[in-house]
Amino acid sequence: MTRVFSGIKPTGHLTLGNYLGAMRQWAAVDQHRADALFCVVDLHALTVHHDPARVRRLSRQAATLLLASGLDPALCTLFVQSHVDEHARLSYLLECVATDGEMRRMIQYKEKAAREQRRGGSVRLSLLTYPVLMAADILAYGTDEVPVGHDQTQHVELARDLAVRFNQRYGHTFVVPRATNPSVAARVMNLQDPLSKMGKSDDTGPGIVYLLDEPDVARKKVMRAVTDSGRDVVYDRESRPGVANLLEILAACSGGNPEALAGVYESYGDLKRDAAEAVVEVLRPVRERHGELCADPGYVEGVLREGAERARGMARPTVDAAYRAIGL
Numbered sequence: 587m588t589r590v591f592s593g594i595k596p597t598g599h600l601t602l603g604n605y606l607g608a609m610r611q612w613a614a615v616d617q618h619r620a621d622a623l624f625c626v627v628d629l630h631a632l633t634v635h636h637d638p639a640r641v642r643r644l645s646r647q648a649a650t651l652l653l654a655s656g657l658d659p660a661l662c663t664l665f666v667q668s669h670v671d672e673h674a675r676l677s678y679l680l681e682c683v684a685t686d687g688e689m690r691r692m693i694q695y696k697e698k699a700a701r702e703q704r705r706g707g708s709v710r711l712s713l714l715t716y717p718v719l720m721a722a723d724i725l726a727y728g729t730d731e732v733p734v735g736h737d738q739t740q741h742v743e744l745a746r747d748l749a750v751r752f753n754q755r756y757g758h759t760f761v762v763p764r765a766t767n768p769s770v771a772a773r774v775m776n777l778q779d780p781l782s783k784m785g786k787s788d789d790t791g792p793g794i795v796y797l798l799d800e801p802d803v804a805r806k807k808v809m810r811a812v813t814d815s816g817r818d819v820v821y822d823r824e825s826r827p828g829v830a831n832l833l834e835i836l837a838a839c840s841g842g843n844p845e846a847l848a849g850v851y852e853s854y855g856d857l858k859r860d861a862a863e864a865v866v867e868v869l870r871p872v873r874e875r876h877g878e879l880c881a882d883p884g885y886v887e888g889v890l891r892e893g894a895e896r897a898r899g900m901a902r903p904t905v906d907a908a909y910r911a912i913g914l
């Protein structure tokens with residue numbers, strides 16, 4: 587059976603982008619078709635300035651929201667990265683295979699390092715080595731496929747390169763994984779700045795719809811989305827990024843396709859109204875289920891404990907084999 591691994595960082599409240607670009611697909615498709623592991627990657631949340639209590643709270647919230655989105659512990663393995671030591675163990679070995687130049691070429695590193703510097707902070711070494719830890723997350727499980735948004739494709743490419751290089755130098759140890767992207771809404775953009783992605787790590791802003799936003803709040807954010815001065819609704823990512831983003835969000839929420847939907851609308855107002863309603867409806871069951879799960883914290887804890895145990899059992903043989911292969 588195909589092994590699938592994917593993760594989510596507890597660096598902020600989860601967004602509509604996380605949901606449409608990743609979580610929904612994991613629940614609706616991946617956990618049914620594959621032997622799937624989904625991980626709250628809390629070690630990755632320490633790569634930028636963080637508040638310890640907040641990271642812990644957001645990890646729990648992310649796990650709860652993954653369950654609320656439909657992940658079923660009977661079908662998949664859901665766990666928290668730091669509960670399984672194998673990730674950090676393997677990461678070090680992969681640091682001995684990766685190069686400094688490779689890390690500095692990563693687009694996300696360049697963007698995030700520049701952001702930290704603009705804020706006057708220093709850049710943590712772990713921000714540079716982050717993609718190696720991500721490669722360890724993936725390779726520890728003999729992963730075949732990594733379903734991620736387009737923003738993560740370069741990191742999965744690195745995991746492939748490291749797997750191939752390790753295998754060539756030290757003997758076959760790792761499965762070489764590949765990234766898969768969801769076909770619709772692979773990249774949801776910020777509603778106030780449609781040239782940058784709707785990312786949870788950004789400061790809270792009116793351009794980001796959070797999964798736990800009250801319906802009225804989510805509706806208002808979509809209604810106030812930046813468009814442009816044109817009038818006719820056309821789907822063109824280059825010249826009309828704001829409108830294209832709304833069409834893609836509507837398509838992802840309602841099951842249509844953005845080009846076809848463009849032909850249906852005569853004004854931006856109507857498009858925004860329908861997109862807003864579609865977003866509210868898509869989030870409604872997730873919020874409701876999240877509320878139920880919060881009332882039963884013991885359940886979520888039990889799921890994570892069992893998930894970590896299962897994950898450990900899967901990762902240990904591969905990581906032990908890597909230690910032997912490299913000469914330890």
Ligand code: ADP
Pocket residue numbers: 592593594595596597603604605606607608609733734735736737738771772773774775783784785786787
């Ligand atoms: P973030 O960028 O919000 O910190 P993560 O790195 O935790 O998100 O990514 C979790 C998953 O959500 C990844 O598969 C990522 O590609 C996806 N994702 C994050 N933001 C978006 C977005 N705006 N559009 C589509 N997918 C996204």
